[in-house]
Amino acid sequence: MMNSTPDEAAVSVDGLSVDRGGHPVLRDLDFAVPTGAVVGLMGPSGCGKTTLMRTLVGVQRITSGTARVLGHIPGAPTLRSRIGYVTQAVSVYRDLTVEQNVAYFATLAAAPRSSAREAIDTVGLGAYADRRVDRLSGGQASRASLACALVGSPELLVLDEPTVGLDPLTREELWTSMRALAENGVTLLVSSHVMDEASRCDSVLLMRDGRLLAHEPPQELIRSTGTDSMDEAFLALIRTQQEVAA
Structure with a gap:
């Protein structure tokens, strides 16, 4: 486990369990996410x-x-x-331009209008600010969603499968x-089911x-499991889990 005390962590979880429809979905999780880290949340x-x-x-x-x-x-x-939260679905209005979308989210966040342009530039969409979202590529639309989450300079970004389907x-x-x-000090929790993206994360x-x-x-996961890739490390951990449960 990563060593990070709750006082130092952007996110800390202790014995977390969640049931949905009477069935367990999360089971007794313990972890901490350090401030300013990129942490990949991975699994099938x-x-x-x-x-x-x-x-x-909080939903x-x-x-x-x-x-x-x-x-x-x-x-x-x-x-x-x-906190900025980006869901798997593109969470912007397709009949509005990139700038109109981001400016709207800036208003909701009580952020200055200048933060909208800053967010657009941060995700590299400055040249497309006046283009409607329905005329963007899938990757550009995903970046527009990210720009909306960035207004107001959030300290934590929670991104659910932001790269799925991108070239x-x-x-x-x-x-x-x-x-x-x-x-720049922002903490990112990024989910993915593509194991090769793990190399881009701090943990x-x-x-x-x-x-x-x-x-x-x-x-460290690859080293401790004696494997050569994250896919192999994941499978090794599953085998260990099954052996312990047997």
Whole structure:
């Protein structure tokens, strides 16, 4: 496990469990996300990544355990301007321009209008600010969603599968933008089911069936499992889990 005390962490979770429809989705999770880090939340579809993110942004009820986000319980009013959340679906109005979308979100966040342009430039869409979202590529639309989450200079970004379906060049550009944000002190929790994206993260939270298998830097996970890739490391952890449960 990464060593980070709750006081130092942007996110800290202790014994967190979440049930949905009477069925367990998250099972007794413990971890901490250091401030200013890029942390990958990884695992197969259905492992609980989205539920965990929804819990941390305060839109999912906790069954047991605790979570703290920037020192507060998830969903606390004081967090509204301090967290940016991007869902898997493109969360912008397609009949509006990029600038109109981002300016609208800036208004909701009570942020100055200048922050809209700053967010657009941060994600590399300055040349497309006047273009309607329905005339953008899929990758550009994803970056427009990210720009909307950036207004008001949030301290924590929670990004659910932001690179899914993107071509390699656009994915590279988006990761470059996210790394630049981290270098400026923003904490990023980024979910993905593509294991090769782990190398872009400072550490990875590996999940399966609602359980946390590991939280380590990617190279440390590969070394400790005696494997050559994140895919192999993940499979090795699953085998270890099955052996312990047997």
